Amino acid sequence: MAVIKMKKLSVFAHRRDADKLLRRLMRLRCVELRKTELNEDEALKPCGDEAKCAEIEKRIGRVSEAITLLSKYSEKKKGLSSSRISVRLDKFRTDGSYTRAISIVDEALKINARIAELNSEETKQKTLLSTLAPWRTYELPLDHEGTEKTVIIPITIPPSVSDERIEEALGDTAGSASRVGGDKTVSCFALICHRGSEDEALRKLSNLGMLKAPFDGLKGTAAQIMGSVKKRLSLILAEKEKCEKRLRELAKDIELLEILYDAEGTALVAERSKEKLAMTELCILLEGWIPENETERVQAALSKFRCASEIEDPGEDEEPPVLLKNNFFARTFEWVLGMYSYPKYGSFDPTFIMSIFYFIIFGLMFADVGYGFILTVACFGAIKLLNPKKGMRNFLAMFGYCGISSMIMGVLFGAYFGNMPQAFAENMLGIEGATSTMQTAVLFDPLVDPMSFLIISLAMGGVHLIAGMAVQFYILCKKGEWIDALCDIATWWLTFAGIGLAVLFPWGKYVAIAGVASIVLTGGRHEKNVIMKLAKGLLALYGIVNYAADLLSYSRILALGLAASVIAQVVNTMGTMGGPNIVGFLMMVVIFIIGHLLNLVINVLGTFVHASRLQYIEFFGKFFEDGGKPFTPEEPSDKYTTEQ
Amino acid sequence: MTFMEFFTGLFTGNNLALTGAAVAAIVAGMGSAKGVGMVGEASTGLMMEDPSKFGKALILQALPGTQGIYGLITAFVIILKMGLLGTPVTLTLGEGAFLLFAAMPIAIVGYFSAIKQARVAAAGINLIGKHPGEVGKAITAAALVETYAIFALLVSLLPILFFTPGA
Numbered sequence: 001m002a003v004i005k006m007k008k009l010s011v012f013a014h015r016r017d018a019d020k021l022l023r024r025l026m027r028l029r030c031v032e033l034r035k036t037e038l039n040e041d042e043a044l045k046p047c048g049d050e051a052k053c054a055e056i057e058k059r060i061g062r063v064s065e066a067i068t069l070l071s072k073y074s075e076k077k078k079g080l081s082s083s084r085i086s087v088r089l090d091k092f093r094t095d096g097s098y099t100r101a102i103s104i105v106d107e108a109l110k111i112n113a114r115i116a117e118l119n120s121e122e123t124k125q126k127t128l129l130s131t132l133a134p135w136r137t138y139e140l141p142l143d144h145e146g147t148e149k150t151v152i153i154p155i156t157i158p159p160s161v162s163d164e165r166i167e168e169a170l171g172d173t174a175g176s177a178s179r180v181g182g183d184k185t186v187s188c189f190a191l192i193c194h195r196g197s198e199d200e201a202l203r204k205l206s207n208l209g210m211l212k213a214p215f216d217g218l219k220g221t222a223a224q225i226m227g228s229v230k231k232r233l234s235l236i237l238a239e240k241e242k243c244e245k246r247l248r249e250l251a252k253d254i255e256l257l258e259i260l261y262d263a264e265g266t267a268l269v270a271e272r273s274k275e276k277l278a279m280t281e282l283c284i285l286l287e288g289w290i291p292e293n294e295t296e297r298v299q300a301a302l303s304k305f306r307c308a309s310e311i312e313d314p315g316e317d318e319e320p321p322v323l324l325k326n327n328f329f330a331r332t333f334e335w336v337l338g339m340y341s342y343p344k345y346g347s348f349d350p351t352f353i354m355s356i357f358y359f360i361i362f363g364l365m366f367a368d369v370g371y372g373f374i375l376t377v378a379c380f381g382a383i384k385l386l387n388p389k390k391g392m393r394n395f396l397a398m399f400g401y402c403g404i405s406s407m408i409m410g411v412l413f414g415a416y417f418g419n420m421p422q423a424f425a426e427n428m429l430g431i432e433g434a435t436s437t438m439q440t441a442v443l444f445d446p447l448v449d450p451m452s453f454l455i456i457s458l459a460m461g462g463v464h465l466i467a468g469m470a471v472q473f474y475i476l477c478k479k480g481e482w483i484d485a486l487c488d489i490a491t492w493w494l495t496f497a498g499i500g501l502a503v504l505f506p507w508g509k510y511v512a513i514a515g516v517a518s519i520v521l522t523g524g525r526h527e528k529n530v531i532m533k534l535a536k537g538l539l540a541l542y543g544i545v546n547y548a549a550d551l552l553s554y555s556r557i558l559a560l561g562l563a564a565s566v567i568a569q570v571v572n573t574m575g576t577m578g579g580p581n582i583v584g585f586l587m588m589v590v591i592f593i594i595g596h597l598l599n600l601v602i603n604v605l606g607t608f609v610h611a612s613r614l615q616y617i618e619f620f621g622k623f624f625e626d627g628g629k630p631f632t633p634e635e636p637s638d639k640y641t642t643e644q
Numbered sequence: 645m646t647f648m649e650f651f652t653g654l655f656t657g658n659n660l661a662l663t664g665a666a667v668a669a670i671v672a673g674m675g676s677a678k679g680v681g682m683v684g685e686a687s688t689g690l691m692m693e694d695p696s697k698f699g700k701a702l703i704l705q706a707l708p709g710t711q712g713i714y715g716l717i718t719a720f721v722i723i724l725k726m727g728l729l730g731t732p733v734t735l736t737l738g739e740g741a742f743l744l745f746a747a748m749p750i751a752i753v754g755y756f757s758a759i760k761q762a763r764v765a766a767a768g769i770n771l772i773g774k775h776p777g778e779v780g781k782a783i784t785a786a787a788l789v790e791t792y793a794i795f796a797l798l799v800s801l802l803p804i805l806f807f808t809p810g811a
Contacts, residue, residue: 339783553791555795556794562797563713566720567713567716569724602706609707609783609787610794
């Protein structure tokens, strides 16, 4: 529970070592580079090569395309148990795997392009085949132009038109149409007429929906062409199969491509981070931040290089990035803090205190053994099976812990998927009145006694608010401003304690009056004028409204708790309506699964949002100094691999 | 049947209570439907540029949906109290009116807060379009509006939960 102290690192090294040095520092995962300030007149020039970055990016694009392609052909299904491969990227570059992976990418993409070509040709040939199908009984070659005196034109006419109507339409034109084929959609005719009168014949027929058959460039009879098209199609199919077989073979090495992806990704990070360096003819200057506790590791790594390095404290006007240090439990809540803002460098890290309150409040808002169990098993199961990256792992672990809290609170307030045991007992086992008499709660059922739960919610809020004030008290005392701590915070505690005591003992009200008096008397201590002092003091008393509003805000714990259990009750009532028979039982299983999963999702979202809000507004509002920039060290790419 | 008989037959305690349940579900549900729709439109616009922000946008879109759920909860608790899912009870006119009035806070506040919350959430969608890291602030800003729907839910729910027919 602390913001880690940062040190400023500056390194002068040989330019030819730049790549190796950067990669070594990236592997340490504890150096965040910062852009070196360049003065115009100095010999330092910006380092970094935009063209090279673009080239690597293009390669990464190709690799990722190849991975998507080959994963379709991979036999090893990337199912739930996909864990990341452990490799050494520098070895990968030198032992020939790199060139092999590159050649696999090239070949896979080439084959893919060929398959696309074949597919488009296949479509074309199939269209031709279906156009020719009605003509297969037509015995003349399609390009046959007729004799010296006559012309033969293959035409199509809608099948609804009868032969008589065609003859009628042609009338006294010197020509006739003879039926040569056709199917359900079209009738095929050969129009035979005298040379010179074909235009007239076509014009007369066009009223009947006649079209000239689209046979430009085709040679031979329809049957012959269809034969060769079929042959071509089978060749295409064979080649496609061959291509796919080859892709399946290549897919066996998909792991190599995944390593390549990370190798190139790492190269890109290194190249991009060069943009932050400065260089001279022979040297590079590297500046960055390292956590204080990592200085030795960094120094040990640097000692392998011929370089000059310096590690110093940050200057007054510098704003180092923020890295938090927390125990295994609170660490998983850091991202909740991050969603609001990281604390300013050098200020108080509230993650640990927040995590405890978050844990309890989440449980109270979503008190249910069943839902909590599903949440915990799903989250920790996902961590176990998927081996996710750090961010995702913390995200899942946090909800896993919150599920445990839900289970504990669920036992106390007797919720097992809402009132599932009661509903089951009453409607499926036939125990009369079980929903109103059966008791599963250790303490009480919030639906029966919401006032007690409201009191618990507000009490929780009171503890949370006082904890927030205590943190501020601590911060002020640490800064040496203990007068402010006493006047602005302790006076309120005295007032709160007085109000609490007044409920229990008659003399308590004097404590409360003393508290209020102390607030009024000290509230205006920074003013010089006596009247202003008093006015400011009275104004300080107005703060009671804020505290009351903050406290009432915690009634949402009750509201969200009721929301979850009432919806669960709806599901249980609907699910058990069918009664104790097979249909009723099947209906129950289906409704329970769908309904309770839906309720789980809705309420996890709602509870997450409102539990966070209580931290952000009510708790952090008391003391938090925001605006810290999270520490983001340069790291190797690890989408598929982990560095050994 | 005279008109008066029809009229008095319509105005039973049970009908008034059922009206309360219906109003809670209808009005709050309408507000949520409108609100979720508004944020949905904004987030679809964002998807056109960057589909990878779907998850973040979805959280914001779901936020104005809770008022409808609160309305549903209130309606359901009224229905439970009327015994419609078990042995029905006969409510007096006064008892029915009691449940109808109790449903008003979540119906009215639910409707307006869902729409106002949707406007904040839609603005939040624009925010995450430019700064994806600020999704926490966008959610918090929208969640602040929800406070009043939650208070209204409590004010609706507590009298109904403490209500015993015939007492």
